[in-house]
Amino acid sequence: MRKIIFVAMVLAFGAALAAVYSGSAVAQKKGAGANGNWIEGVSDGRNPVVDMTYAVSDKFPAWPGDERVFEAKANATVAKDGYFTRSFSMLEHYGTHLDAPAHFPPGKEYLDQIPVEHLFAPAVVIDVREEAGKDPDYRLRVMRVEKWEALHGRIPAGAVVLLRTGWSARWPDQARYRNMDAAGVMHFPGFSVEAARLLVERGAVGLGIDTLSIDYGSSKDFEVHRVTLPAGLYQLENLANLDQLPQAGAFLISAPIKLEGGSGGPVRVFAILPTK
Numbered sequence: 542m543r544k545i546i547f548v549a550m551v552l553a554f555g556a557a558l559a560a561v562y563s564g565s566a567v568a569q570k571k572g573a574g575a576n577g578n579w580i581e582g583v584s585d586g587r588n589p590v591v592d593m594t595y596a597v598s599d600k601f602p603a604w605p606g607d608e609r610v611f612e613a614k615a616n617a618t619v620a621k622d623g624y625f626t627r628s629f630s631m632l633e634h635y636g637t638h639l640d641a642p643a644h645f646p647p648g649k650e651y652l653d654q655i656p657v658e659h660l661f662a663p664a665v666v667i668d669v670r671e672e673a674g675k676d677p678d679y680r681l682r683v684m685r686v687e688k689w690e691a692l693h694g695r696i697p698a699g700a701v702v703l704l705r706t707g708w709s710a711r712w713p714d715q716a717r718y719r720n721m722d723a724a725g726v727m728h729f730p731g732f733s734v735e736a737a738r739l740l741v742e743r744g745a746v747g748l749g750i751d752t753l754s755i756d757y758g759s760s761k762d763f764e765v766h767r768v769t770l771p772a773g774l775y776q777l778e779n780l781a782n783l784d785q786l787p788q789a790g791a792f793l794i795s796a797p798i799k800l801e802g803g804s805g806g807p808v809r810v811f812a813i814l815p816t817k
């Protein structure tokens with residue numbers, strides 16, 4: 542009996558090794574191509590990494606009405622204890638963060654339940670800086686998605702689609718980032734519900750933006766949230782350094798805090814750029 546188990550284990554180990562070996566062969570082939578973005582290139586400098594995350598502090602533009610956005614206090618200090626620790630608390634939706642599908646029911650997955658494969662994704666970058674510069678209420682048109690596809694090919698299933706609005710130039714100036722009018726209505730660009738529906742159809746696993754919300758600032762009903770989160774997509778908000786990504790060819794790794802039952806939470810987002 543033991544012998545049989547041992548033989549089975551050896552066979553399984555051999556199969557796993559073979560899988561790893563052939564996997565890396567495929568990766569090497571891909572890495573040699575025009576869109577090479579395989580992860581080994583990060584450590585030897587062929588593939589630069591862009592950190593798309595703001596370092597967490599209490600200084601960020603927050604959603605109107607949000608209070609006590611971030612607090613940290615020292616529990617142990619080097620002077621008193623010989624070492625340093627802090628405790629902190631913060632909102633789930635503050636700074637560079639990820640919205641989990643459960644943020645808007647009937648979206649189901651909580652932050653800790655998002656399939657890990659979805660957190661590794663080709664980055665599609667749609668640049669609307671010109672449009673958003675002229676109209677702060679701009680919403681991404683379907684036509685602009687189709688224009689991207691005409692240049693770079695169909696949006697691949699499993700992609701994260703990032704909207705580059707140029708709004709990060711206003712960070713961390715809260716008044717300019719929120720861009721609130723006299724009536725208290727915010728004005729910043731976002732996705733349109735029609736474009737969001739098309740991106741769901743294309744099989745995107747997430748959307749991202751360099752503003753406070755995937756929905757444009759004046760939105761009252763968060764239509765894009767209501768279309769994409771129930772479809773199982775996640776959303777990245779307040780992204781940094783989106784201007785450093787090419788429109789196609791970067792690869793995104795999004796690592797949110799694994800908060801049980803979270804509606805969202807702080808996320809570290811890395812973009813691996815194509816091979817130099």
Ligand SMILES: [Zn+2]
Nearest residue numbers: 634640778805
């Ligand atoms: Zn959010």
